[in-house]
Amino acid sequence: MNSSIPFNKPELSGNEIQYIREAIDRGHISGDGFFSKQCAQLLERQLGVAKVLLTTSCTHALEMAALLLNICPGDEVVVPSFTFVSTVNAFVLRGAVPIFADIRPDTLNLDEAHLPRLLSERTKAIVPVHYAGVGCEMDAIMRIAQANEISVVEDNAHALFGKYRGKYLGTFGALSTLSFHETKNFTCGEGGALLINDARFVERAEIVREKGTNRSRFFRGQVDKYTWVDIGSSFLPSDLLAAFLWAQFENREGIQRRRQVVWDRYQQHLQEWAARQQVRLPFVPPVCEQPYHMFYILLPSLEQRQALIAHLKARQIQAVFHYLPLHLSAMGKRFGGKPGDCPVTEDVSDRLLRLPFYSGLKEDDQSRIIESITQFCS
Ligand SMILES: Cc1ncc(COP(=O)(O)O)c(C=O)c1O
Numbered sequence: 001m002n003s004s005i006p007f008n009k010p011e012l013s014g015n016e017i018q019y020i021r022e023a024i025d026r027g028h029i030s031g032d033g034f035f036s037k038q039c040a041q042l043l044e045r046q047l048g049v050a051k052v053l054l055t056t057s058c059t060h061a062l063e064m065a066a067l068l069l070n071i072c073p074g075d076e077v078v079v080p081s082f083t084f085v086s087t088v089n090a091f092v093l094r095g096a097v098p099i100f101a102d103i104r105p106d107t108l109n110l111d112e113a114h115l116p117r118l119l120s121e122r123t124k125a126i127v128p129v130h131y132a133g134v135g136c137e138m139d140a141i142m143r144i145a146q147a148n149e150i151s152v153v154e155d156n157a158h159a160l161f162g163k164y165r166g167k168y169l170g171t172f173g174a175l176s177t178l179s180f181h182e183t184k185n186f187t188c189g190e191g192g193a194l195l196i197n198d199a200r201f202v203e204r205a206e207i208v209r210e211k212g213t214n215r216s217r218f219f220r221g222q223v224d225k226y227t228w229v230d231i232g233s234s235f236l237p238s239d240l241l242a243a244f245l246w247a248q249f250e251n252r253e254g255i256q257r258r259r260q261v262v263w264d265r266y267q268q269h270l271q272e273w274a275a276r277q278q279v280r281l282p283f284v285p286p287v288c289e290q291p292y293h294m295f296y297i298l299l300p301s302l303e304q305r306q307a308l309i310a311h312l313k314a315r316q317i318q319a320v321f322h323y324l325p326l327h328l329s330a331m332g333k334r335f336g337g338k339p340g341d342c343p344v345t346e347d348v349s350d351r352l353l354r355l356p357f358y359s360g361l362k363e364d365d366q367s368r369i370i371e372s373i374t375q376f377c378s
Contacts, residue, residue, distance in 0.1 A: 061192045
């Protein structure tokens with residue numbers, strides 16, 4: 001009897017437990033302790049970002065972005081329909097109206113060609129998502145945003161250390177967000193970060209993240225007491241989580257190397273079968289360097305996708321679909337979404353299948369997955 005192969009498997013990469021112990025020994029397990037600073041500084045240095053603030057999730061980093069941009073009821077925010085709910089919900093929480101953009105059929109990223117007709121005088125932000133870690137067409141998106149004085153918030157949940165034209169994803173927009181959820185390349189279970197590229201947001205971001213107080217300035221000795229100065233919430237993670245994350249960051253090159261091996265093996269061994277079965281494999285434009293976050297395939301139809309899920313499940317292999325079109329969700333419909341608004345999203349959502357993908361995926365397990373897939377004939 002074969003053992004089951006999950007879609008995702010969180011793993012210790014080395015010193016996670018030791019560093020959690022160390023955080024306790026240091027006597028500081030609330031937010032912004034030693035390990036939080038280590039993580040933030042590493043990201044600031046490597047990405048060249050003005051300021052990095054760890055958060056409890058990417059969802060919370062997006063909510064911070066909406067607060068920092070002063071999103072008000074009636075403001076419009078352009079988002080891809082093919083994304084996780086938080087990309088949109090964070091702005092809707094402030095009263096924004098989501099304007100759903102369709103995606104490009106090749107990278108499955110927000111289609112920049114649609115932007116001009118989706119913008120209006122009320123547009124406050126464009127939120128591109130670098131799906132599967134592959135960069136959106138940031139040159140065009142930034143050009144359109146700048147010409148219309150609209151802020152860009154990159155939802156970079158999938159794309160830490162990915163690049164577009166040699167520049168790190170997450171460093172284009174005024175703000176961008178990361179996720180350290182257990183399905184991401186680097187994790188602490190639940191976690192995230194706000195990357196601040198426009199330094200004008202730094203001071204207020206620290207306040208918003210600390211319950212609307214100037215506590216960060218107080219801890220740096222810049223004020224002699226701290227008080228309530230703005231709206232905000234509690235968006236900072238415990239240093240216990242940052243300790244776990246730091247161990248993962250320490251091994252970032254090894255983690256990325258192992259993920260690349262897994263990605264390349266899928267690509268290499270599924271190519272012939274995919275061509276025969278009219279299945280499409282991921283497309284990575286030459287201007288993009290991907291961080292090997294995900295491996296998906298696009299089946300010819302919904303029926304074939306469902307049949308392959310069942311075929312793999314019968315062999316104890318868990319493969320999963322991904323986003324349902326947000327414009328057709330219960331909330332999306334309340335904003336006027338209807339079938340046909342984003343045809344590429346609607347089509348891709350039916351046909352996409354994500355294969356088991358994690359840095360510790362063993363070679364013989366991956367061979368079993370590949371063999372099971374290539375035995376499947378639609
Ligand atoms: C594109 C995207 N944005 C945001 C999120 C939310 O991340 P988190 O679970 O860290 O809040 C996810 C979750 O997977 C995501 O895929």
